[in-house]
Amino acid sequence: MFDLEQTIQDRHSTRKFLSQPVPRNLLDEALTLAQCAPSNSNIQPWRMVFAVGVRRDRLQEALLNQAKQQLPNIPPLPEAFQHYRQELGVQVYGSMGIARDDKANRTQAVLRNYEFFGAPVVGIVCMHRDLGVADAVSVGMYLETLVLCLTARGLGTCVEVSLAGYPEIIRNELNIPPELLIICGLAVGYSDPDFSANHLHISRESVEKNVRFLDY
Template structure:
């Protein structure tokens, strides 16, 4: 074994996968650039169609992150976001998740004001000091979108293994023009989502919530005979 290999970090993959969760409140503690770069370098190992590596990230920290937050909040108040619609048969997933998340925060279903305040925190990146905007070239297709998904998952696991929390935010894509303007994202890149990154505030009730998953049989069919 080489010295370089001995110095590499060793992580329990299964524990990391199970530990990863959506952080909905972060500490303001800055994220060390070295840790962030380690996770980003690991994510580059994700597979992609024809090795295109189609992911593009625009990362905002510090003053630029603050400017983006203020611009998004201002636009939110001026023009409420349009939440991507789900087909009728899938709506119950969003409703069930919302009940659990808001319930853990002590916000009742009929508390419209409380829910509205909680929703606005999406555009504050839940207090995360780092936000990454995930993009894909407009000329690429489903296979390449799958590659971006694998990249993001690898990034999330890399962050989790290094003690960092994260939250994928599809909600940020509701205001692409604001994000393009603030971060200089070219028009040929489609904004897919954001990723909030920072240290998890475990005193926040929603951060202790673990959402159960369906059994394997719900999603997988093993065909082994006629």
């Protein structure tokens, strides 16, 4: 049994992993628990594909080659929300000693997304393309449950929306059928304790900014 509150506080986006392999039994334990996540009409819409070893390396090579030639197909954030990404970039790149006008190192930092930040395990999160928003919420609850279960077992994770920017490469390399929508990636491994960005505590807004009580 694990301390849920502490696990939630310990979870963070790992942006550099050790090459140390991840024991399969830890993944299996976390996946079994995550299967208990709630879902609309209990359809359990999440689908996961994991790649390690040669398959992981082939995917990395294909993604890097494409990313160096073409920007990912990811819809931009609406203008009213763009400042969140900018503020996050200031914190992450600042912790790595990369200045705002250092385009070369910023480009290299972005490309690390497609190396899965060195994680030995990469997962691809999918759901059937005919499903809707309520089912995407179910997938999100599953993914959060999985991430917390992995965190409780001493593993680092990083949810990577950037990987969904090259869906056809992922589909081809991992034999993902066309009826599955590729939502995001999940890098899994042991966090590098010497990497400064792995010790960031990204700020959160107050509960009052996101929640309202009526007549409570």
